[in-house]
Amino acid sequence: AKSADEGTWVIGFSQVTVKEPWRVVFNENLRAKALEYGDAVDLIVLDADDRTENQVEHIQIFISRQVDAILISPKEASGCSRAIQEATEAGIPVIVLDRDTTWKGYAAFIGASNLVIGRAAGTYAVQQLGGAGSAEGKIYEICGALASTPAQERRDGFHEVVGQEPGVVILGGLDGDWKLDQGKAIAQDALQIHRDIDIIYAHNDPMAYGAYQAAREMGVADRIRFLGIDGLPEEGAVWVRNGILAATFLYSTPGEAGLEIAIDILEGRREITPGERITLPTATITAENVTEFLKQDDPRP
Amino acid sequence: MEPLLRMESIIKAFSGVRVLHGVEFEVLPGEVMALVGENGAGKSTLMKIVAGVHQEWQGDLHFDGEQVRFPATRAAEEAGIAIIYQELNLVPGLTVAENMFLGREPTRFGGVIDYAAMNRMAREIMDSLHFDDPVTIPVSELRIGGQQLVEIGKALSLDARLLVMDEPTSALTGAEAEILFTVVRKLRSDGVSIVYISHRLDELYQIADRVTVMRDGRTVGVMNAEDISRRELISLMVGRDFEQFFVREGEPDEDVVFRVRNLTRVNEVPGRRALLDDISFEVRRGEQFGIAGLLGSGRTELLEALFGVAARDTRGRVELEGVELDLSNPRQAIEAGIALLTEDRKGNGLVLSMNVEQNLTLAALKELLHLCMISPGKERALAEEYVDRLSIDVADLGNPIESLSGGNQQKVLLAKWLATRPRVLLLDEPTRGVDVGAKHELYIYLSKLAEEGVSIIMTSSELPELLSICDRIMVLREGRVSALFDHEEATQEKILHAAAPAA
Amino acid sequence: MNGLDEQMTGTTSTARGLARRLGPFLGLIGILLAGVVLNGQTFLSLYNQLNVLGRVSIIALPAIGMTLVIISAGIDLSVGSLLSLSTVACAMLLMEREWTRATSITVPLFILFALMVGYFIGRGILIHKGHDRKRADIVGLIAGLLMAVAVGLWSSAQVAHGFSTIAVLLIIPILGLFLGAFNGVIIAKGRIQPFIVTLGMMSAAMGLAKFIAGRGGQIHPIYYQSAGYSAEGTVNIAPQSFDFLSSQVVIHFTLTRLRFGRHIYAIGGNEETARLSGVNVDRVKMMVYGICGSLSALAGVLYCASYSQGKPDAGATWELDAIAAVVIGGTSLMGGRGTVIGTMVGVLILGYLGNILNLQEVPSEVQDILKGVIIIGAVLLQEGTLLWWLRGIKRKRIS
Amino acid sequence: MNGLDEQMTGTTSTARGLARRLGPFLGLIGILLAGVVLNGQTFLSLYNQLNVLGRVSIIALPAIGMTLVIISAGIDLSVGSLLSLSTVACAMLLMEREWTRATSITVPLFILFALMVGYFIGRGILIHKGHDRKRADIVGLIAGLLMAVAVGLWSSAQVAHGFSTIAVLLIIPILGLFLGAFNGVIIAKGRIQPFIVTLGMMSAAMGLAKFIAGRGGQIHPIYYQSAGYSAEGTVNIAPQSFDFLSSQVVIHFTLTRLRFGRHIYAIGGNEETARLSGVNVDRVKMMVYGICGSLSALAGVLYCASYSQGKPDAGATWELDAIAAVVIGGTSLMGGRGTVIGTMVGVLILGYLGNILNLQEVPSEVQDILKGVIIIGAVLLQEGTLLWWLRGIKRKRIS
Numbered sequence A: 001a002k003s004a005d006e007g008t009w010v011i012g013f014s015q016v017t018v019k020e021p022w023r024v025v026f027n028e029n030l031r032a033k034a035l036e037y038g039d040a041v042d043l044i045v046l047d048a049d050d051r052t053e054n055q056v057e058h059i060q061i062f063i064s065r066q067v068d069a070i071l072i073s074p075k076e077a078s079g080c081s082r083a084i085q086e087a088t089e090a091g092i093p094v095i096v097l098d099r100d101t102t103w104k105g106y107a108a109f110i111g112a113s114n115l116v117i118g119r120a121a122g123t124y125a126v127q128q129l130g131g132a133g134s135a136e137g138k139i140y141e142i143c144g145a146l147a148s149t150p151a152q153e154r155r156d157g158f159h160e161v162v163g164q165e166p167g168v169v170i171l172g173g174l175d176g177d178w179k180l181d182q183g184k185a186i187a188q189d190a191l192q193i194h195r196d197i198d199i200i201y202a203h204n205d206p207m208a209y210g211a212y213q214a215a216r217e218m219g220v221a222d223r224i225r226f227l228g229i230d231g232l233p234e235e236g237a238v239w240v241r242n243g244i245l246a247a248t249f250l251y252s253t254p255g256e257a258g259l260e261i262a263i264d265i266l267e268g269r270r271e272i273t274p275g276e277r278i279t280l281p282t283a284t285i286t287a288e289n290v291t292e293f294l295k296q297d298d299p300r301p
Numbered sequence B: 001m002e003p004l005l006r007m008e009s010i011i012k013a014f015s016g017v018r019v020l021h022g023v024e025f026e027v028l029p030g031e032v033m034a035l036v037g038e039n040g041a042g043k044s045t046l047m048k049i050v051a052g053v054h055q056e057w058q059g060d061l062h063f064d065g066e067q068v069r070f071p072a073t074r075a076a077e078e079a080g081i082a083i084i085y086q087e088l089n090l091v092p093g094l095t096v097a098e099n100m101f102l103g104r105e106p107t108r109f110g111g112v113i114d115y116a117a118m119n120r121m122a123r124e125i126m127d128s129l130h131f132d133d134p135v136t137i138p139v140s141e142l143r144i145g146g147q148q149l150v151e152i153g154k155a156l157s158l159d160a161r162l163l164v165m166d167e168p169t170s171a172l173t174g175a176e177a178e179i180l181f182t183v184v185r186k187l188r189s190d191g192v193s194i195v196y197i198s199h200r201l202d203e204l205y206q207i208a209d210r211v212t213v214m215r216d217g218r219t220v221g222v223m224n225a226e227d228i229s230r231r232e233l234i235s236l237m238v239g240r241d242f243e244q245f246f247v248r249e250g251e252p253d254e255d256v257v258f259r260v261r262n263l264t265r266v267n268e269v270p271g272r273r274a275l276l277d278d279i280s281f282e283v284r285r286g287e288q289f290g291i292a293g294l295l296g297s298g299r300t301e302l303l304e305a306l307f308g309v310a311a312r313d314t315r316g317r318v319e320l321e322g323v324e325l326d327l328s329n330p331r332q333a334i335e336a337g338i339a340l341l342t343e344d345r346k347g348n349g350l351v352l353s354m355n356v357e358q359n360l361t362l363a364a365l366k367e368l369l370h371l372c373m374i375s376p377g378k379e380r381a382l383a384e385e386y387v388d389r390l391s392i393d394v395a396d397l398g399n400p401i402e403s404l405s406g407g408n409q410q411k412v413l414l415a416k417w418l419a420t421r422p423r424v425l426l427l428d429e430p431t432r433g434v435d436v437g438a439k440h441e442l443y444i445y446l447s448k449l450a451e452e453g454v455s456i457i458m459t460s461s462e463l464p465e466l467l468s469i470c471d472r473i474m475v476l477r478e479g480r481v482s483a484l485f486d487h488e489e490a491t492q493e494k495i496l497h498a499a500a501p502a503a
Numbered sequence C, D: 001m002n003g004l005d006e007q008m009t010g011t012t013s014t015a016r017g018l019a020r021r022l023g024p025f026l027g028l029i030g031i032l033l034a035g036v037v038l039n040g041q042t043f044l045s046l047y048n049q050l051n052v053l054g055r056v057s058i059i060a061l062p063a064i065g066m067t068l069v070i071i072s073a074g075i076d077l078s079v080g081s082l083l084s085l086s087t088v089a090c091a092m093l094l095m096e097r098e099w100t101r102a103t104s105i106t107v108p109l110f111i112l113f114a115l116m117v118g119y120f121i122g123r124g125i126l127i128h129k130g131h132d133r134k135r136a137d138i139v140g141l142i143a144g145l146l147m148a149v150a151v152g153l154w155s156s157a158q159v160a161h162g163f164s165t166i167a168v169l170l171i172i173p174i175l176g177l178f179l180g181a182f183n184g185v186i187i188a189k190g191r192i193q194p195f196i197v198t199l200g201m202m203s204a205a206m207g208l209a210k211f212i213a214g215r216g217g218q219i220h221p222i223y224y225q226s227a228g229y230s231a232e233g234t235v236n237i238a239p240q241s242f243d244f245l246s247s248q249v250v251i252h253f254t255l256t257r258l259r260f261g262r263h264i265y266a267i268g269g270n271e272e273t274a275r276l277s278g279v280n281v282d283r284v285k286m287m288v289y290g291i292c293g294s295l296s297a298l299a300g301v302l303y304c305a306s307y308s309q310g311k312p313d314a315g316a317t318w319e320l321d322a323i324a325a326v327v328i329g330g331t332s333l334m335g336g337r338g339t340v341i342g343t344m345v346g347v348l349i350l351g352y353l354g355n356i357l358n359l360q361e362v363p364s365e366v367q368d369i370l371k372g373v374i375i376i377g378a379v380l381l382q383e384g385t386l387l388w389w390l391r392g393i394k395r396k397r398i399s
């Protein structure tokens, strides 16, 4: 319940992990947003260390602490459903961020769609290879951890678009586990069997960067275009600016929007329509527009 | 003459239980002091105190005139004390030489081992022990006998002023023991003092100058070896006097229960001579059948083969009561009514993590089942039965087996096998580390078993033992049967002659 | 080892045995006190307690299996992957209404198992009745075939409308049983160190999980709404708790009262002695790893139930948690010693630890550090080494 | 144990020793042949070979350290986390131009190290020269302080404009050295099983890595363009290969010729005996784990160099790869046996395996399965068990 005397909303947030840079930026932005509200918002950020069990426990803790609203960025679609249901039934609005859950009774879902991003990447690739219908060339794909949903959606979306181009072949599809070094290793080996690759599409920027390193060492970096995903100010964006990646696709963090909606709901400015979906737009970051996405205060060269 | 080692009112307890109650002990320079006593008398414990293994004890220890208290084995070593522990202490993976000089390796420019020098020194010492294997092979390739020699060599390499030998000959045959004695005599003539612990009294008479007798953690007598008769000595040890020489009464039946035909065991290492070569013999019901031979003659291998160990390397025919046995593992042997008491207590006899009771019942759990469950009642009963049958000295059946003295551990193992009610009992060095009193009881017990119709096949490195209790003695030489004597005709000389390698 | 400990730490095996037995419980009490002091009501609330129990009840199963393995002086790194594999298989069996990779891998094993069971039972009875082996073999074979057919029909009937909860509870653990037993066979017959064998299985099972989950070469988790085995709300910990309590009781009984259990200790203590004492070392090992495997698989089913999903990485790194629990529970990695009860305590300690740190909203990096420190601390405490140090210091001050 | 091996596998230690020594090499040859047959030119190309070398040269270092640990009958699960930790620290030192958490953790350790080194050297020399200990102590202390000050000034000078390559190469391994040695201390003094101690360290170091990397409690990897230590193109594997070759040579020499090395074997073979023989078991253990830690840290620097990033989970699960390499290399987890050369072979086998499977474009899940199978197969082969089975069969046929 709102502690009227202090007049602050207690918001609980369960972040699935902070090992990945994107999540870190996610948290940074969310915290920044919370600061804007000043004393009006008390934000509790818990890190589940990549464990569904932890997230369930987080929610249970939030329930027993009777927070005013819950933000959760779940590890995967199903694990937390029941807990979220419990919270909702306990009268706490739950806003699901980034990854959707199987139970649709939540107050709102906010996230960028990996499918959409996959499509965007596909469209860009096709256009790079000569535009829809006439596109020709070879694309090599490096997947994220294949056991995870984002990897599959970034893959499906991409194939959906590129698949319509008879002239384009998609090779590879090995599991790089989101890791730079594995992306590099895969690329090193791939570049030997396929000497005429035009585009390397990796499911995140670090793997794309790893692929670039491999290509550079082989001396073929300049005739291959590297596509990544995420476009973080300290990673992808920097690499695009430095001409390493041809493009990266913004996977925007849903934190700010989530908090905003939560407060609106709490202050009665917004009606809850259970199961509401808000999809954040993606953006194609290229050399032209990269500067807007860079951290302004970034000290790095 | 000022004694080299003087211990006064030494008190030592293990977790509250006193095992030494004010022991007095001294050794003069250049003398061989024998230390005897029943199992559990405290001999090894006393010596471990001297060697700095145990640090928590009360009393005075004077070495070379000054009072000392060694914080670690190293300190004792540096003071000039070397000890051969009752249990083997070797690193299997390291070579003979490396084991001998472990912790004291000769090195050049700080840290680099001078192997040439080390191997040379090792070779010299082992030659004096007539150890003929190379010093550059890992000790894991030696059998317990060979390893015992390495232990001795290791102690010699320290050229200490006080050398403690805790049952050094327990794994050696008469021949190797003789070699050891000559070495001991030489050391003595060089002015080295020696503490010699053994349960083989006749050895004492061969080399000891004086004898210290311990009983129940106390010193009960010190005298010159020649002044005391074997009988007096024994009664002093056990605190009562009894018939010293055991004579086996009762004859075995005529009918043969156990028949071995052309038993051959190839050496796993291609090229080496077969461990057992075409061995055939028969054992009658209730017979006590002895196997003699030098170290390496293959006695252990023979018993193992009869017990179904390494069956894949073994050929030949074994019959028990007319039925041919095709043993492919020990389990089948046990089911067939065969039991094997192995010679390597720690290595493959005891389960150190188990308590006395569990060790004792391990092989006989089948008998203890009640509705497919181990009945604690039955288990306890079985254990207690054998503990007092063999008069095993143990405070609580729940104690860890390691807390028993060497001899008592050996008794527990024997009990373990008797509990399986075997028809054929294979004993490999059954009296190793067992004191005279216990030995005597054991002999009586064995012949009682024989009376009950159990056939016993035993090896022993103590010829007198075999001579006194066995109906027949088979001699092995390099894996072959070289002779077979009846109780009457068998003599020490004949056996040694038959055992000695053909020149 | 023991002799060494005795000589070096100066604490006799009995004393440290005591420390080992009490250590874990002291640890648990400590943790509980900490929880109460730090979080008071929130911590004690039935709700919170049920949550913790619900959580640990899953990891508890592999931990129990691991206890057997470790007592036999082995180790099993594959439990995590086996768990993942069975979450996937379980989810697919429950969800799919057609013949999938999951079915084509599990069902045949199920049938094979039925065959073996039938065979041995039938045969056993006859031999017990004193018939000659030849006869027994034949009858056993027939019995086996009959059972196999029956099971085959039943399970293929299941396929049509998705498997029932009971069916999954039967069939999945058998998958684990076989894979675990395979570990055992290699370890026993091949005389290879368990660590490396199960490391191999760890990788293989993970791959298999991905492979099964994969449709058209594409891999993704399977979700299903009707969490078959689990009721709603907090009640759903009931069946799990039942599962793990029952298996704990069974295993505890096995270890303490059965010949099989005693043999496990013997093997862990001195394998060669065990063999020479007529223990069928190879078979015992096979069974131990088999049991461990099937318990892990069962845990997979529970995971499926409480998170209504199967995922190829569900159990990643759980093997370490399981081992940690076992060791904190006072079971020695040297083998030959240990209890299931200790393991349960270990599991609870870790469970409550996480719970308390979460309640305290400790950031995860700090949690990691604390966890590390506490693991080491717990063992130090229970090995009685701390006591021993203190004693040493005291003595020094005296003299 | 050995007795067991002999009796039970029926191959004497020499025979299986041979198998152990040859096994790995046979395995490597097998893999290479497979590579050539399957991928011919591509596989053999200098480029590909350099790639593989470059990749393995990182994992090789923890593997070498792990070899020492395993020979001493221990195990070190913390190498992965230590590696991660040092990638983060290294990256920050190279990138940041201010006083960060990385500096405030590494620099003091560096200074402390300098102090100790100075002290022992100074002291050593004097004692060697035959001065009395008191005098030596004082002089040593002074020497130490001098070195400490020098080092302190130098490293704080570095901070201003970001650390130089040499600086990180010096300072990071010392971080690893201390953390590793800490493992050793607990294991030796606390007499706790290495598995659990290093498991604790694994968690703690991981947490520390996150903590260091985190700004304001948040975590993110640090990337830097100027891959300090790495030249351009394929050349950049040169320094790495140098690092790991040199450390291999050094460790190999240590193990075979140095007293310290033989004592590691002794401890692994029979710790009690080693102790009774006056080997300073505790110190040896401390050094072994210390070395392992510092090699892992060095690997972290190489990782930073070749991927120009530091990441708190860079080395996750590498400990398992390292152990697998060691065991495939013929080192027994029972301790007392093993060689560094074997480990190198093991590392290469795993490296080439991945390479070949990639060149064959084998899907990831199948790769996992194959990897598992091959790990087990390799060990089966090298334990000589296969040979032994065949022998058994042959013999049966004869009789």
Ligand SMILES: Nc1ncnc2c1ncn2[C@@H]1O[C@H](COP(=O)(O)OP(=O)(O)OP(=O)(O)O)[C@@H](O)[C@H]1O
Pocket: B014, B019, B037, B038, B039, B040, B041, B042, B043, B044, B045, B046, B086, B402, B403, B404, B405, B406, B407, B408, B433, B435, C006, C012
């Ligand atoms: N580590 C230990 N813990 C507890 N009790 C011990 C320990 N070592 C020895 N004891 C006890 O101390 C007593 C003396 O043992 P010790 O080994 O010294 O006897 P011993 O004279 O050497 O016997 P044996 O001739 O059989 O070797 C025995 O009662 C034994 O149970």
Ligand SMILES: Nc1ncnc2c1ncn2[C@@H]1O[C@H](COP(=O)(O)OP(=O)(O)OP(=O)(O)O)[C@@H](O)[C@H]1O
Pocket: B130, B131, B132, B133, B141, B142, B143, B144, B145, B146, B147, B149, B171, B172, B173, B293, B294, B295, B296, B297, B298, B299, B300, B301, B343, B461
């Ligand atoms: N003179 C010797 N020098 C070195 N090693 C020896 C010698 N004699 C025997 N051995 C070792 O003993 C091993 C065989 O002894 P084994 O125990 O098998 O035979 P045994 O007749 O049972 O002798 P024991 O049972 O007394 O040891 C040989 O392989 C060798 O390692």
Ligand SMILES: [Mg+2]
Pocket: B043, B044, B045, B086, B166, B405, B406
């Ligand atoms: Mg003794």
Ligand SMILES: [Mg+2]
Pocket: B299, B300, B301, B343, B428
């Ligand atoms: Mg023998």
